[in-house]
C-alpha cells in the first residue's frame with residue numbers, strides 16, 4: 001500500500017499504522033503537498049520555449065501550428081513513456 005503522505009520512511013511501509021492517518025486520539029500528521037516532478041517541470045519549460053520560438057516564425061499559420069502540434073505530440077508521448 002502506498003503511504004498517503006508519500007513518505008518512504010513512514011511505518012506504514014512496514015505494514016504499521018500510517019503517520020498521516022488519525023489513530024484513536026492521535027491526530028495524523030498533515031499530509032505534505034505533492035512535490036512538483038522536476039522532470040516534468042523541465043520538460044514543460046523546454047516545451048514552452050520551443051513553442052515560443054515556433055510562434056516567432058514568420059511562416060504561415062498552418063505551418064506554425066503543424067510544428068507546434070508535432071512538439072506537443074512529442075511531449076505527450078514523452079510523458080506517457082515516463083516510468
Ligand SMILES: [Zn+2]
Nearest residue numbers: 003010012018
Ligand atoms: Zn504512511
